[in-house]
Amino acid sequence: MPQAIVELLAKDLDGNGGVHCPNPKADMKLWNGHPRVFLEIAHQGQAQCPYCGTLYRLKAGEIVHAGH
Template identity: 85%
Template sequence: MTQAIVELLAKDLDGNGGVHCPNPKADMKLWSSHPRVYLDIAHQGQAQCPYCGTVYQLKAGEVIHGGH
């Protein structure tokens, strides 16, 4: 099975440098596929959802401004 990879722009991240999964950008059939979980993207540039395995990663060349 192939993992879904969702590329994000810096503007897609919330004020804390993360996103929630399920996420509309992941093009999931049901928004309630699993409980909503926060994923921190800012620190490592990517994170994987522990429920569905979707990988959210910062698009190449994107820079996160401000934050921590």
Template identity: 65%
Template sequence: VFCPSPRADMQLWNNHPKVYLDVARTGQAKCPYCGTVYRLQAGAPAPAGH
């Protein structure tokens, strides 16, 4: 996944550079810029190759 997500509706004043986060390894990841935590949904397949 990447942050900021297009669904976050961030404005220019609170936006940050796009970062890619690996949720496949542990099932969740936290953005180092804004602190948003992304989690895999129960039953959702992991990305290909993981």
């Protein structure tokens, strides 16, 4: 079970179609951080951080364009 769910807009994804965790949108405290990991979101619409369990997912109706 994820600790937190972070919903993303397509514009929140980087040029590779993903995000890094920890992420400012996850509202994590600096002392509670973990090594930065890349999570690919564009392909399946979501990904879960292996360190903290935060689930990052696209908001309903968001479309990732071919550039991602």
